[in-house]
Amino acid sequence: MNPMTRIAIYDTTLRDGSQGEGVNFSLQDKLLITSRLDELGVDYVEGGYPLSNPKDAAYFQAVRDLPLGHTKVVAFGMTRRRDIAAEDDTGMKALVAAGTPAVTVVGKTWDLHVREVLGVSLEENLRMIGDSLAFCASRVSEVIYDAEHFFDGFRRNPDYSLQTLRQAAEAGASWIILCDTNGGSLPEEVAEAVSQVAREIRVPLGIHTHNDGELAVANALAAVRQGARQVQGTINGLGERCGNADLCSVIGNLSLKYPDFEVLAPGKLVRLTEVSRYVYETANMNFRPGQAFVGASAFAHKGGMHVHGVRKIASSYEHIEPSTVGNERRILVSELSGKSNIAEKLTEFGLDQDQDLLSRVLDRVQELENEGYQFEAAEASFVLLVERLAGRHDKRFDLRGFHVGVAGQYGRASMTEATIKLQVGDVFEHTVSEGDGPVNALDGALRKALEHHYPGLRDMHLVDYKVRVINARAGTAARVRVVIESTDQDAVWGTIGVSENVIEASWLALVDSFEYKLSKDARGRTAAAPKSPALAAESLS
Incomplete structure (x- = not known):
């Protein structure tokens, strides 16, 4: 040899x-x-x-x-x-x-x-x-x-x-x-x-x-x-x-x-993805999802035919085993998904044999994506969607309404105030909070209303906020998609909201972040949680 x-x-x-642009x-x-x-x-x-x-x-x-x-x-x-x-x-x-x-x-x-x-x-x-x-x-x-x-x-x-x-x-x-x-x-x-x-x-x-x-x-x-x-x-x-x-x-x-x-x-190759992401983080740069071997999308499967093949023989649509370079397989859910995608995701909940649920989840995903939602980067929204359609979601608070007001003068910093009303069990909460903007103010008001009922929310904080116009031809009346990324001590998730009103879209995404945190904590107390989502998303009832 x-x-x-x-x-x-x-x-x-x-x-x-x-020497690359933006790298220091x-x-x-x-x-x-x-x-x-x-x-x-x-x-x-x-x-x-x-x-x-x-x-x-x-x-x-x-x-x-x-x-x-x-x-x-x-x-x-x-x-x-x-x-x-x-x-x-x-x-x-x-x-x-x-x-x-x-x-x-x-x-x-x-x-x-x-x-x-x-x-x-x-x-x-x-x-x-x-x-x-x-x-x-x-x-x-x-x-x-x-x-x-x-x-x-x-x-x-x-x-x-x-x-x-x-x-x-x-x-x-x-x-x-x-x-x-x-x-x-x-x-x-x-x-x-x-x-x-x-x-x-x-x-x-x-x-x-x-x-x-x-x-x-x-x-x-x-x-x-x-x-x-x-x-x-x-x-x-x-x-x-x-x-x-x-x-x-x-x-x-x-x-x-x-x-x-x-x-x-020997044994070092498994650290490749970790080192790649460490350098991105240190350079304060966004990851390239489609980067070969180490990207978050390198082993992500969206098409139903692909997922069907991967479930039977992983190598049929993957050139290497993801774990050899420290990466992982991801199954995406979207309007292009077939039942194989949904079944693979429901396996995490032990629900992959429920054919009626599979059909209802797929139908709902396709409806929502037609409205502008994207579940590829919203796995936590998908978790909430499944919980609701399966009858497993415990509603931990009822929203009664919210109001956001912005006051300011030209050339001076504006002041934003958010008011919310909600109900936790038999207790009604009516809170007000000021913030640097509508999302910050709404986040503060929600925390005032919920943290003394659910102390675990103190571990959660927002780490990213993105807005994208969906139908730009509609001008200022265009629908927008808001994605909020949140984290606690052991996971990161994103939440999504879609509306013609950017504040309402932000509110939907923010509420779902709180909902997912409470649901995640409850699962952790009673049973093994599903795999940590790469991102998570909004409240989809």
């Missing part, structure tokens, strides 16, 4: 990824992400450019105290400046002073860049590469050379591009990384170029691809098949312009689709 070929994973989320990591963010990447088993983490800003310089000081078990931290820098000795160049000195076990030096490979961007001769560029790598190789145990714009340069002047690589190899590079910096290469072009370089350069090769043609992952895999043994990229594909190769997809494909390659240590 032939031994597996080890593919090193090099993460540049903290440098290349942070604090020093603490960078240290925490480094720890998560180490737990995943990433081989190299590029921390930044120690001369570029005080934060990166502080990172290389602080990261020395992190108890990393596997990952090598890498400092990044450029070749020496023109007409300056490497030992006198401030960038070179800062690079080795970072004290990392490996450094990465980026140099020009495309003659266009050498002449027009650097403004030096082709011969001086070769000297800059050689001097810089020799300087680092004499002081750092591992030197990685990033051949910037390699594929563009190789297409136009292959002889010179190869000269730059030979110069790096002779100067002591431990790795030579071929970079598709503009992100415009095709997989067949990458494969051909890597194959030729592998025949001429004896130093281990790596690949660094950008996603401007939506081919970064495909190009990285093509390079690996032709001999590249290191892949550089970012978690979730963050990066400048269209981003870098998404390491979540690279790792997923190499680990699960190529049996001859070894990527992460």
